[in-house]
Amino acid sequence: MPAKPHRLLLDRVSGYADEAAAYLRRRRHMRKPFARVYYPQGRSSDIPSEDEAGKALFRAAAHVIEIAGPPRRPGR
Amino acid sequence: MTPTETGPEVAEERGPLKSPEEAVAYLKEISPELRGCAIIDPNGHVLAATGEDSESWTDPARELVAAADAATGEPAAHVHVATGDGEVFAVRYGKLTAVAVAERFVLSSLMAFDLRAVLRELR
Numbered sequence: 001m002p003a004k005p006h007r008l009l010l011d012r013v014s015g016y017a018d019e020a021a022a023y024l025r026r027r028r029h030m031r032k033p034f035a036r037v038y039y040p041q042g043r044s045s046d047i048p049s050e051d052e053a054g055k056a057l058f059r060a061a062a063h064v065i066e067i068a069g070p071p072r073r074p075g076r
Numbered sequence: 077m078t079p080t081e082t083g084p085e086v087a088e089e090r091g092p093l094k095s096p097e098e099a100v101a102y103l104k105e106i107s108p109e110l111r112g113c114a115i116i117d118p119n120g121h122v123l124a125a126t127g128e129d130s131e132s133w134t135d136p137a138r139e140l141v142a143a144a145d146a147a148t149g150e151p152a153a154h155v156h157v158a159t160g161d162g163e164v165f166a167v168r169y170g171k172l173t174a175v176a177v178a179e180r181f182v183l184s185s186l187m188a189f190d191l192r193a194v195l196r197e198l199r
Binding site: 039047054057 | 136139140144147160
């Protein structure tokens with residue numbers, strides 16, 4: 001018996017959703033720490049972590065994270 | 077029992093933010109991924125922050141803003157540092173700066189938007 005038309009569409013959308021979810025998971029696993037500074041008019045600069053400026057930013061970020069405390073939601 | 081007619085639920089309209097404390101509370105409410113935040117003035121003094129000791133944000137927030145400005149020698153409008161322990165944002169709007177820590181992989185554009193929006197209301 002041929003599949004109902006809406007089932008085909010649902011399966012296709014589910015397939016796209018699964019692929020998108022897998023893509024986002026891979027992106028999360030591969031993402032490295034970064035520091036990015038944005039300026040007026042939309043310019044931005046990636047600051048390498050090896051540079052003095054990058055080290056200063058990551059150091060400052062670590063201090064701020066410490067002050068902010070633990071995650072509000074458990075398991076995060 | 078007579079059935080009563082109920083209309084659709086209408087969200088309560090939020091009034092304008094009147095103080096940095098209200099802004100911090102609002103940010104906590106709308107952003108479950110937010111771990112903590114602070115609003116600081118141009119001199120680096122903390123106007124309001126999450127947590128019991130808002131003064132504890134003073135030095136780290138100043139350090140972050142100074143590091144962002146020193147990165148290329150130009151005052152930064154906004155900085156985002158993503159680390160393995162969380163994501164840090166600092167957004168400058170007018171004379172105020174909001175510094176926030178959020179969970180990893182938070183939607184950064186939305187976080188920056190929310191921070192800028194509250195600063196705009198406080199101006």
